[in-house]
Amino acid sequence: MExxxxxxxxxxxxxxxxxxxIPNVASALRKAGAEVHVVMTRNxxxxxxxxxxxxxxxxxxxxxxFDRNFPYDIHHISLAxxxxxxxxxxxxxxxxxxxxxxxxxxxxxxxxxxxxxKKLVAPAMNTAMLENPITQDNLKTLERYGFQIIPPDSGxxxxxxxxxxxxxxxxxxxxxxxxELARPKTLQxxxxxxxxGPTQEALDPVRFLTNHSSGRMGxxxxxxxxxxxxxxxxxxxxxxxxxxxxxxxxxxxTAADMFRAVQDLLPQTDILIKAAAVADxxxxxxxxxxxxxxxxxxxxxxxxxxxxxxxxxxHRHPGLFVCGFSMETRDMVANSRAKLExxxxxxxxxxxxxxxxxxxxxxxxxxxxxxxxxxxxxxxxSKAALAQDILDETLSLRERGQEKA
Numbered sequence: 001m002e003x004x005x006x007x008x009x010x011x012x013x014x015x016x017x018x019x020x021x022i023p024n025v026a027s028a029l030r031k032a033g034a035e036v037h038v039v040m041t042r043n044x045x046x047x048x049x050x051x052x053x054x055x056x057x058x059x060x061x062x063x064x065x066f067d068r069n070f071p072y073d074i075h076h077i078s079l080a081x082x083x084x085x086x087x088x089x090x091x092x093x094x095x096x097x098x099x100x101x102x103x104x105x106x107x108x109x110x111x112x113x114x115x116x117x118k119k120l121v122a123p124a125m126n127t128a129m130l131e132n133p134i135t136q137d138n139l140k141t142l143e144r145y146g147f148q149i150i151p152p153d154s155g156x157x158x159x160x161x162x163x164x165x166x167x168x169x170x171x172x173x174x175x176x177x178x179x180e181l182a183r184p185k186t187l188q189x190x191x192x193x194x195x196x197g198p199t200q201e202a203l204d205p206v207r208f209l210t211n212h213s214s215g216r217m218g219x220x221x222x223x224x225x226x227x228x229x230x231x232x233x234x235x236x237x238x239x240x241x242x243x244x245x246x247x248x249x250x251x252x253x254t255a256a257d258m259f260r261a262v263q264d265l266l267p268q269t270d271i272l273i274k275a276a277a278v279a280d281x282x283x284x285x286x287x288x289x290x291x292x293x294x295x296x297x298x299x300x301x302x303x304x305x306x307x308x309x310x311x312x313x314x315h316r317h318p319g320l321f322v323c324g325f326s327m328e329t330r331d332m333v334a335n336s337r338a339k340l341e342x343x344x345x346x347x348x349x350x351x352x353x354x355x356x357x358x359x360x361x362x363x364x365x366x367x368x369x370x371x372x373x374x375x376x377x378x379x380x381x382s383k384a385a386l387a388q389d390i391l392d393e394t395l396s397l398r399e400r401g402q403e404k405a
Contacts, residue, residue, distance in 0.1 A: 015043025
């Protein structure tokens with residue numbers, strides 16, 4: 001999870017069995033550097049003890065509005081004021097109904113009513129309760145008041161019924177928190193298209209030509225752009241990576257598939273970052289049946305794939321920012337700068353994949369960001385950190401370009 005140093009998160013836990021998941025959320029937030037406070041309803045303490053949260057957060061867990069055993073403080077106001085974000089999870093039908101109608105009869109509902117920060121609600125209940133028109137109206141009311149509803153999952157519920165109403169796993173809740181708090185929204189309203197991963201070019205129904213790209217770099221850029229508020233579309237070749245949350249993902253297989261996706265998206269794109277390792281060649285013909293081995297040498301005629309960046313250079317619209325990638329094993333700067341000029345790019349991320357810690361199938365990278373004005377060296381670091389550098393440089397170049405315009 002991204003660093004949340006200096007952020008304060010208030011976890012409001014109501015009385016549902018899914019309360020057992022929230023200590024993992026509290027622990028992860030603390031590891032990310034956030035200050036974490038917890039408020040529980042009385043019913044929640046029947047499922048998990050306040051001591052669990054106090055051990056994890058190093059703060060007293062508040063349950064009773066009229067508890068006198070603490071230094072004088074108007075607690076529901078101080079907690080509401082301190083919080084940068086409130087997560088209400090699990091949110092029972094009872095708590096949702098109270099919040100929707102402004103009822104503040106315990107510490108949890110009182111704090112939430114007094115808070116002006118962003119509020120996330122994770123409903124968790126039996127399917128019939130969730131689908132009841134009263135509950136649905138209450139959720140719509142909360143949305144109208146600015147609450148963000150985290151959609152419940154479907155599956156086997158504690159009551160042994162199968163259906164919607166299951167609270168999402170802690171990782172999903174943490175993604176929602178990170179999206180709100182992890183980064184300033186410097187890309188709010190900006191449409192970003194990222195390509196990632198390899199392509200696969202079929203030889204026959206069984207075999208294909210591909211490369212070692214894992215997609216990690218492109219996925220890291222897509223996540224970073226999402227955290228900064230961008231509307232992100234990720235065009236991805238085949239990978240084993242989990243989906244990037246809150247991103248429109250468009251899976252493709254071949255270079256031709258990726259070319260068509262970029263053609264379709266380009267008119268609605270403000271920033272295009274081409275991190276995919278697209279095949280330069282494909283088999284000229286694809287065998288209809290599996291090719292059988294023989295004692296003879298095999299020769300496979302290859303045909304050139306479409307030059308995606310070359311097409312973009314000819315069809316780019318005013319204001320479009322284009323960043324490409326260059327993976328080299330020698331003469332990295334010279335070859336990459338030539339590509340920068342030839343493809344009319346605004347920036348190119350140059351990698352020497354022969355260096356330890358750089359290139360494919362690792363979580364780190366080493367890069368040089370080349371522009372028409374110079375170069376910026378990015379030493380060995382995580383791909384997530386390099387994604388930040390790439391977007392920082394992109395924002396800086398866009399701002400300078402807009403000033404000149």
